[in-house]
Amino acid sequence: MAMLHPSDSTFAQTDPLSPSLISSLFESSLGVSPANIESPTSSQGLYHKVYFITLAESAHSRWSGKDVVLRVARKAIEKIKIENEVAVINVVRNAGLPVPEVLFYSSDPANDLGFEYICVEKSPYPSLQDTWMSLSPEALDNVLNQFVDFFIRMFTLELPRGGQFYGSLRVTEMEGRREVVPGPVLEETLWQLPDILRYYHAAPYNLTRESFATLNPCRWYPSWVAYISAFLKCYYHVILVHPSVSFLSCLLGPLQRLIEKLDNREIDWVRRLRDEKGLQGRLWHRDLHFGNLLADEEGNIRAIIDWEFSGVGPSFHKTSSPVRNCISFAYSSEPTPSADKLRLLDGWPEQFLSRLKAASPSVYYQWIWESDPEQVLGREGKALSDVREYLRSCLEVGVRQWGNIEAGKGAWKDMVESRLRELECW
16 A cells, blocks of 8 residues: 555545536537536545536437546556556456446546546446445355456456566557557556655755656566566665665665676576466456445445556465455444454355355466465565565655654564575675
8 A cells, every 4th residue: 555645635625627627528528518516525535536427418429317437636646547447447348347437538647637537437336335234145145256256257367468467557559459558567655746746856855856757667577577676676776865765775785686686587596486477467456345346235246446556466465365355344344343244254265265166276276376475486586575565665664754664774674684685685
């Protein structure tokens, strides 16, 4: 998860678009005007201003009288995020997953509105966040069965390059036809535009030469090793230029040696990780929880929403499990769920595995293997993963000067040093 500043949530409290501007947008995009525009406070997100719009009746538009959602993006991760969402929705919709149709969008922050935006159809069904505690055991069992089906469809998707890349997706025009291709890395933990202005450009740092491109990996990568190397190069740069993380300067030499190793295919463990079949990229939602699942009272999932931070990555990441986030979410629900309901969800991880195995043994065994970091990473890969994760955490709190700075200067830094020694880079 990103470390968001309190002011990052203020965009959704503003009105970036006037009703007349919204009307003009719909008239030019769909040939139909809004009959009603609402923007309830309870429905706003951290990255968007959300408008619920009922379109006017029109004999010339298939969207006549329909309800749609317009999401206007604050300036955070420009272009990549919306292009990824559009491409992913296209891919998973073709695979048979219930996702909203995209009506129109713009990933150009310099468009006439001055903001990126996306408009999708609005599902009439409530989220499981609002209804799961009132669903019958049979309906919840139905939800779990659909998780198995959706997982198999996602796991077996035909991705660009056969899944041999790490990054996002985007749609491009090729020889007069639209094609989904690999896009740049997209993660919430990237240095976003408000972060760059706040923690780099502003006094007392005045690091005005820094940009999204200098602080983040900005392309897709053909392997997990190349992906990790790209992040480590960015982390090296941040340590080099930012005075707030001078406590990490002792890592620069070892970090440089590690980067050189990762770029050297002659080293056995590096070559093994580059070629490891269990590290092929797969498309994950990454934020699958009850709030992003819309369902009827029988537990039939009618829409899966919020795909903007989905991406192609490894199976061993915790977000690959479709039940993990949902169970964590359930325990934080208010009012407190009944003991019977929680016991039912506690059985989901085991039941999911058994049902997945019965439905598709090949997918089950492949995922069990790919999701085990000990199997696919090995000793060196696990150490490399730890270097990336703990160093990122050190930089997040160090640059911002808030959060668990004590851990950043202590236990987390010590872990990075330990893993660098294990990789013989110290």
